[in-house]
Amino acid sequence: METEMEAYDDYIYVKQCLDGNREAFRELVIRYQKYIYHTVYRMIHDSEMSRDLTQEIFIKAFTKLHTYDAGYSFKTWIGRIAAHHAIDHVRRRKPEYPVSSDAFRPDRPTAIDLALSREPAQDQKLLQDERAEMVTQAVRHLDPKLRMIVILRHYEDMNYSEIADVLNIPIGTVKNRLFRAREKLQELLLGNPLMVQEVVS
Amino acid sequence: MKCARFRDLLDAYSDGEMDETLSELMKEHIRNCPECEAMYSLRNRLSCLLHAHGPDINDIDLSDAIMKRIQTLPAPVTPNPLKRPALYALLAALLISGSLMILGYAGMPDTISPADLLKLISYTVNLPEEMQASLYELWAFLNALGVIVRTFLWVVVQIARIVLVKLPVKIPIAVFSAAGVIVAGWWYRRQRKHSTFTGLRI
Numbered sequence: 001m002e003t004e005m006e007a008y009d010d011y012i013y014v015k016q017c018l019d020g021n022r023e024a025f026r027e028l029v030i031r032y033q034k035y036i037y038h039t040v041y042r043m044i045h046d047s048e049m050s051r052d053l054t055q056e057i058f059i060k061a062f063t064k065l066h067t068y069d070a071g072y073s074f075k076t077w078i079g080r081i082a083a084h085h086a087i088d089h090v091r092r093r094k095p096e097y098p099v100s101s102d103a104f105r106p107d108r109p110t111a112i113d114l115a116l117s118r119e120p121a122q123d124q125k126l127l128q129d130e131r132a133e134m135v136t137q138a139v140r141h142l143d144p145k146l147r148m149i150v151i152l153r154h155y156e157d158m159n160y161s162e163i164a165d166v167l168n169i170p171i172g173t174v175k176n177r178l179f180r181a182r183e184k185l186q187e188l189l190l191g192n193p194l195m196v197q198e199v200v201s
Numbered sequence: 202m203k204c205a206r207f208r209d210l211l212d213a214y215s216d217g218e219m220d221e222t223l224s225e226l227m228k229e230h231i232r233n234c235p236e237c238e239a240m241y242s243l244r245n246r247l248s249c250l251l252h253a254h255g256p257d258i259n260d261i262d263l264s265d266a267i268m269k270r271i272q273t274l275p276a277p278v279t280p281n282p283l284k285r286p287a288l289y290a291l292l293a294a295l296l297i298s299g300s301l302m303i304l305g306y307a308g309m310p311d312t313i314s315p316a317d318l319l320k321l322i323s324y325t326v327n328l329p330e331e332m333q334a335s336l337y338e339l340w341a342f343l344n345a346l347g348v349i350v351r352t353f354l355w356v357v358v359q360i361a362r363i364v365l366v367k368l369p370v371k372i373p374i375a376v377f378s379a380a381g382v383i384v385a386g387w388w389y390r391r392q393r394k395h396s397t398f399t400g401l402r403i
Contacts, residue, residue: 017277018277020276022268022271022272022276023268025268025271026264026268029263029264029267029268030262030264033261033262033263033264033267034260034261037258037261037263038258041256041258042255042256042258045256047259051261051263054261054263055263055266055267055270058263058267058271059267059270059271059274062271062274062277063274063277065277066277128254131250131253131254132254132256134254135250135251135254135255136254136256139251150251153216154248154251154252154255155251155255159216159218160213160216160218175212175213178212178216179212182212182244182247185247185251186243186244186247189247189250190243190246190247
């Protein structure tokens with residue numbers, strides 16, 4: 001996830017903050033704002049709201065800085081605050097982000113259909129957008145906890161133990177949620193069991 | 202390997218979270234079982250789709266906005282020593298040892314300890330024989346407890362002397378302190394392992 005050197009630097013910045021040097025916190029913001037913003041954005045798909053949430057997360061981290069445990073990396077620690085905040089936000093504001101069920105009509109071609117059909121070259125861009133939209137919608141269709149697992153595994157490339165640390169859950173639970181999330185995504189994106197054969201061939 | 206087992210382990214395998222021996226068995230199974238191979242490629246396909254079609258996110262720089270808000274906040278608190286559980290434990294130990302000293306358990310010669318008081322009562326009051334026997338048993342127990350408590354207190358007092366008065370370190374004191382540090386370290390690690398550091402559980 002990050003080098004030992006970086007983790008040590010983070011520790012120094014935290015110490016400097018606790019000793020009264022607020023500017024040291026800027027380094028931590030610069031280092032992790034992208035990670036936090038991306039994670040939050042992938043959860044809620046609203047850039048304005050993601051900016052606000054990212055700010056809130058860093059403010060919370062600053063006020064809670066004395067509870068930071070140097071046994072974990074700062075990235076894990078702030079990631080945990082972010083995950084908690086983002087999941088909470090999705091739960092509270094659920095009606096504000098309706099997921100279009102239109103994307104999953106049975107007669108609509110699945111991403112695999114689109115991938116397999118040979119479209120003329122000029123339609124490639126359109127096809128790409130269509131597929132990206134389907135993937136986005138499918139991920140948004142997941143329960144917030146499962147969505148967070150998919151984001152951490154597939155977009156942040158974390159391994160199981162890093163995910164377990166960030167979400168503060170046992171590795172067994174990580175595996176279980178990942179399994180459920182993937183089954184659901186496969187169902188949504190890769191269509192019915194007949195598709196299995198098609199993909200193999 | 203059976204298909205059910207293969208499917209249980211499929212995610213760990215495709216995520217590279219598996220040791221080599223087991224990975225080999227999985228590979229072997231994929232070669233021989235078309236159905237499981239299909240499931241495996243479905244998983245791979247999904248990973249590719251997710252990777253290839255993540256949402257486009259613009260990079261942002263919120264550092265100025267965040268720092269502006271932070272300037273208006275009170276400074277983060279340095280950990281309050283009184284919030285450390287180890288200190289509470291030490292305070293509790295001192296409190297208990299203090300009260301026991303007053304009760305006569307820590308070698309104050311001019312007070313009567315509860316054990317001696319009990320013995321005195323059993324001599325002076327005319328009690329039924331059975332009750333007297335159990336009183337003697339209680340007396341013996343309290344005496345033994347007294348020895349343990351006094352030993353413990355001696356250790357506590359020696360440690361306190363080093364910490365508070367900074368007396369020159371003598372060998373027994375050093376030995377006991379080292380033991381104390383080891384126990385405290387073990388306790389702290391155990392504590393940390395079982396606690397959640399921000400209290401957030403998702």
